[in-house]
Amino acid sequence: MNQPTRRRILAQATGLAAAVALPRLGLAQAWPAKPVTMIAPYPAGGGVDAVARLIAERLGPRIGQAINIDNKPGAGATLGATALSRSAPDGYTLMLGSIVDYAIAPHVHKSLPFDMARDLLPVVECGFGTVALIVNADVPAKTLKELIALAKSKPGHLSYASSGMGGLQHLNAEMFKQMAGVDLVHVPYKGTAQLLPDLIAGRVPMAIDSIPAHLPHIRSGKTRALAVASRTRSGTLPDVPTMAEAGLPGYETATNYTLFTPAKTPADIVALLNRETNAVLKMPEVVDKLTSLGIVVVGGSSDQAAARVPQEVERWAGVIKRGNLQLS
DSSP states (O other): OOHHHHHHHHHHHHHHHHHHHHHHHHHHHHOOSSOEEEEESSOTTSHHHHHHHHHHHHHHHHHTSOEEEEEOOOTTTHHHHHHHHTSOSSSSEEEEEOHHHHHHHHHHOTTOSOOHHHHEEEEEEEEEEEEEEEEETTOSOOSHHHHHHHHHHSTTTOEEEESSTTSHHHHHHHHHHHHHTOOOEEEEOSSHHHHHHHHHHTSSOEEEEESGGGHHHHHHTSEEEEEEOSSSOOSSSTTSOBHHHHTOTTOOOEEEEEEEEETTOOHHHHHHHHHHHHHHHTOHHHHHHHHHTTEEEOOOOHHHHHHHHHHHHHHHHHHHHHTTOOOO
């Protein structure tokens, strides 16, 4: 092949490659051309809703469009995830959900209409929320050891509230039952906002829940946090011991706040969302607000978020197996 011919072929190939690349480049430049929806798979007023709104308010101006929150609670957060999985993978529907919830979900629902690994794409882990064992103020137990003793003295008498069958709050309590050797009755709700009135009124005596929505009531004395489920004490509740300090070593759990898109969302949109969300998570006012809610900011890459999926699947499958839980 002579030199002019080789140059002509190379030029044609380069032009073809550029033409193929143009739509992808144009997609990133054109997106978003309209408002974006962010699903919050729990009711308004709860911790997930609060974090979703905080991030949406700061992320919207950075991408140049409003981000509207769409609360879709129910079925252990799977209704929201189902809606996301059925959305077009074009960047206009996001979800602030939990890797943990969707690692648990396959054990709970026989015919789950989505698969986390197949249908949901983690963009970035925004943070981990502090979980605490919270009791109504009238519960006579003032410490974790006293609560365990009370539960053992009345098997099947004490109840606990959760956000629904198979959700993280439910599994938190099941893990507590296994490790503490107690028998408690499950009372499911749709979310924290729905269980709070009954917890405050004493109609249900306890919950093992993330703390954001509970903080005002803990501080007012309507409820009490007996222990936090993190490895170290929470700066938000510095006087509350860890589960290990309170007498239940090895008990650790946390909520998870992860931004998802539908699978097959173009990589350039995912990269843009990851970059801008990480920038939001570094804003001092966002860090301060999340910290005040007992949430540890994480951030990082999409690959780092995805790496947690098999870890959480294995962990909660073990809790379900040990408890012989019939969730589906």
